[in-house]
Amino acid sequence: MVSNSTTRGHVELTDLRLLAKAAELGSLAKSARALGIEKAAATRRLQRLESALGCKLIHRQGGRFALTEEGRALLPHAQRGISALDDGFASIMAPDAPLTGTLRVAAPHTYGRRTISPLLLAFAAKNPDLVVELKLGSERVDILADEADLAIRIGEIGSESLVARKLAVERFLLCASPAYISSAPPLLTPDDLINHRIVDLRVGVARTHIELIGKKGPRQVRVKPSFRCNDPEMVISAACAGLGVAVAPYSIGVEEFSDGSLVRLLPEWEVPSRDVSAVYAPKRGQSRALRAFLDHLVEAMRQGPLPGVIGLHQSTFSIPTGSDT
Structure with missing residues (x-):
């Protein structure tokens, strides 16, 4: 006591x-x-x-x-x-009292470094009495085991016991380098993907299918990955190096799409997008620091999310001219 x-x-x-x-x-x-x-x-x-x-x-x-x-x-x-x-x-303090204590935030390494860290740095600068920690990594932290106060998740939330707040939508594109396209077999329909090398954004269990969405609905397409990595920047680099066809997050490869290093494939077929969410344990929702940072994230995403990330006020966004084939 x-x-x-x-x-x-x-x-x-x-x-x-x-x-x-x-x-x-x-x-x-x-x-x-x-x-x-x-x-x-x-x-x-x-x-x-x-x-x-x-x-x-x-x-x-x-x-x-x-x-x-x-x-x-x-x-x-x-x-x-x-x-x-x-x-x-x-x-029980006044709403405008300085934030104190510690706020621990976890995020996927690349997305966290490129998107979340600038927002967190701005938040920390506004709250000098608050200790802020950012943990970046490919492994998900256990929020319920108190490994972090708030985590950024792309795609599946995890435990149903967590509270989730949707921040934005991450879009993925089927793509490859011009050099690979010029020397590879024709890619005119989704079924042609089985004849191509695939750069896969995952490790461990081999992917056998990818989902594409056309005018008639979703479809599972067989693939054979030849290069796997759990880091999206490395997947972009591998695709640019001509290692195969990749399903890449557009926000990470926006420069490569803009300068022509990567070309979008099968533009009439969409890769399912994924929600970007902030998750936390119900008991942590009482923290002033967590609530303030969550509001900061939502407002920042509303004002102008990273290129390739669809903010909640948007319905879509444009891909740079010349990226489609």
């Missing part, structure tokens, strides 16, 4: 904040400066916390700093508790 008492078994919130800050900065002295207290006061707070818990939390030797096994076990719980309390405090 959190208390003002210093008797054994009672813990001060300020002491937990010190531990979390020291772990974040890797230094007790730096954490003292960040919290605006003297180093001696920080040392006393740490000793008070260790006394209350009956164990050592930090190894200190020759200027080195490291959490003990007990410290490592306590840290994530302390961080979550501090964040929850900060959210509770914030919920």
